[in-house]
Amino acid sequence: MKKLFLASIVFLSACATVAPTQSYRPANYSGAAWSISAKAESGALTDTVTVTINGQAVASGTLHELKPRENFSGTFEGHNVLAECALVNTGQLAYAHECTVFVDNERAAHLSF
Numbered sequence: 001m002k003k004l005f006l007a008s009i010v011f012l013s014a015c016a017t018v019a020p021t022q023s024y025r026p027a028n029y030s031g032a033a034w035s036i037s038a039k040a041e042s043g044a045l046t047d048t049v050t051v052t053i054n055g056q057a058v059a060s061g062t063l064h065e066l067k068p069r070e071n072f073s074g075t076f077e078g079h080n081v082l083a084e085c086a087l088v089n090t091g092q093l094a095y096a097h098e099c100t101v102f103v104d105n106e107r108a109a110h111l112s113f
Contacts, residue, residue, distance in 0.1 A: 015042045017097065019113035026079060026103055034076075036109040038083070040097045051083040051101055051111075059083045063097070079103050 017040050023033040038051045040063075050060040051072065058081045059074035068087040075081060085099040101109045 016040065017042075017113045019097075019099070019111035022109040022111065024101075024103065024108040026108075027106065034108075036101055036111070038085075038097070038099050038101075038111045038113060040113060047087065047095075047097065049083075049085050049097060049099065051081070051085075051099060053081070061085070063087045076103070080105075 019038040021035045021037045024036050025031075025033045034053050035055070036051070036053050038049060041048045041050075046062040046064040048060065048062050049072065050057050051074075052058060053076045056076065058076045059072035061070050061072040063070055063085060065087070070085055072083045072085060073081060080103070082102040082105075083099045084102075085097065088096045088098055090096050097111075097113050099111045100107065101111065
């Protein structure tokens with residue numbers, strides 16, 4: 001039974017979830033829309049969340065049950081990026097991730113994954 005439990009922990013710690021990409025174009029910006037996404041890599045006790053714009057990591061940090069809400073910040077092409085992220089209990093020991101991403105204080109995306 002112990003081996004099955006330990007194998008379950010190893011399996012769960014190797015999981016990653018990825019948010020579907022959302023497009024965003026900053027105000028007064030005439031270039032191509034940006035692609036915003038996020039990925040969560042589940043560990044035994046914490047999940048590492050990374051927010052990306054056009055495939056480039058711009059903000060990251062960790063979430064866990066005792067601290068399920070965190071803000072992560074960074075920059076992209078000179079613009080300030082803030083990601084308000086949370087672990088959302090979906091029941092039966094399962095969690096989903098949500099991040100609302102702001103660029104220069106303007107809401108750019110809401111990601112659920």
